[in-house]
Amino acid sequence: MTTGTVHTDKAAHWPQVHEARNPGMALDMDWVRAARANRSAIERRAGTLPGRRSVKKDYQAAWLARAVSCIDLTTLAGDDTPGRVARLCAKARQPVRADLLEALGLTGLTVGAVCVYHDMIEPAVKALEGSGIPVAAVSTGFPAGLSPFHLRVAEIEESVKAGAQEIDIVISRRLVLRGDWQGLYQEMCAFRAACGEAHVKAILATGELGTLQNVARASLVCMMAGADFIKTSTGKESVNATLPVSLVMMRAIREYHDRTGYRVGYKPAGGISKAKDSLVYLSMIKEELGDRWLRPDLFRFGASSLLGDIERQLEHHVTGAYSASWRHAIG
Numbered sequence: 001m002t003t004g005t006v007h008t009d010k011a012a013h014w015p016q017v018h019e020a021r022n023p024g025m026a027l028d029m030d031w032v033r034a035a036r037a038n039r040s041a042i043e044r045r046a047g048t049l050p051g052r053r054s055v056k057k058d059y060q061a062a063w064l065a066r067a068v069s070c071i072d073l074t075t076l077a078g079d080d081t082p083g084r085v086a087r088l089c090a091k092a093r094q095p096v097r098a099d100l101l102e103a104l105g106l107t108g109l110t111v112g113a114v115c116v117y118h119d120m121i122e123p124a125v126k127a128l129e130g131s132g133i134p135v136a137a138v139s140t141g142f143p144a145g146l147s148p149f150h151l152r153v154a155e156i157e158e159s160v161k162a163g164a165q166e167i168d169i170v171i172s173r174r175l176v177l178r179g180d181w182q183g184l185y186q187e188m189c190a191f192r193a194a195c196g197e198a199h200v201k202a203i204l205a206t207g208e209l210g211t212l213q214n215v216a217r218a219s220l221v222c223m224m225a226g227a228d229f230i231k232t233s234t235g236k237e238s239v240n241a242t243l244p245v246s247l248v249m250m251r252a253i254r255e256y257h258d259r260t261g262y263r264v265g266y267k268p269a270g271g272i273s274k275a276k277d278s279l280v281y282l283s284m285i286k287e288e289l290g291d292r293w294l295r296p297d298l299f300r301f302g303a304s305s306l307l308g309d310i311e312r313q314l315e316h317h318v319t320g321a322y323s324a325s326w327r328h329a330i331g
């Protein structure tokens, strides 16, 4: 099978679809307890994806451009500076060299968002002014989420005040590990309320949740509490985004949509740095959730170095040659 049905729209402005925001619902413990994950079946299925799914060469550039539009271009380093963030934002506005875009017949391609720590929100907002690219801020004591609860809520409020339109919160892993679903639901409801109009992505830190069943249950609880996106990882755990975890989370999203009618977004994050991996994720989304999820309002890659590899592949598509990676140093 090929996944060649995503064509280049020639302009990278996908038609704007207004998705009703997930309002959340009462915690349904029967539904949560019924969530199961058969590890061997999931791993078997996930294992076949990279080999089985290929994107026809003619469509590869279109798919890679789509992947670019879904990147949360991220810098989360202790030595981030306003200057580095400004350079990243320039890359977010023009993620692929103009001559390559022209050769591909693409215009108006940008990334999905720029993702930073709280202190870097202001320089990012300034650098992205007029671009329509939102700033996402990691929050709630990222990455461990172990600071006092009232400070985690206050951090969200401060980041929204500073101009972040998207907030990536981290959940308390210990609530999942203890099976305290009520506690997780209440925490997530409080985070969602503190976000106000800003969209909230719930980072599950799946590498620290122990089992795929916990991943399935935590996904459902966060969606019931009003998460706009569920996200795999902070990028700081020892195991970050994986295909089996993605399958479990995508299926939870599908089930939530089937039962409630609301579409929740998906963000794999951490360790995704190769163009070919991004194509596997897009194929998986297409198969598990359908074309509607292949847009930046419902799908993002959390990645600090994926863009550079995609740009190299696009250059190869246009020129037939690869340039050195240092030529695409940012992103």
Ligand SMILES: O=C[C@H](O)COP(=O)(O)O
Pocket (backbone or CB within 6 Å): 074, 076, 115, 233, 234, 235, 236, 269, 270, 271, 272, 302, 303, 304, 305, 306
């Ligand atoms: O959410 C984004 C991740 O922190 C980025 O992880 P990465 O540096 O492995 O791409």
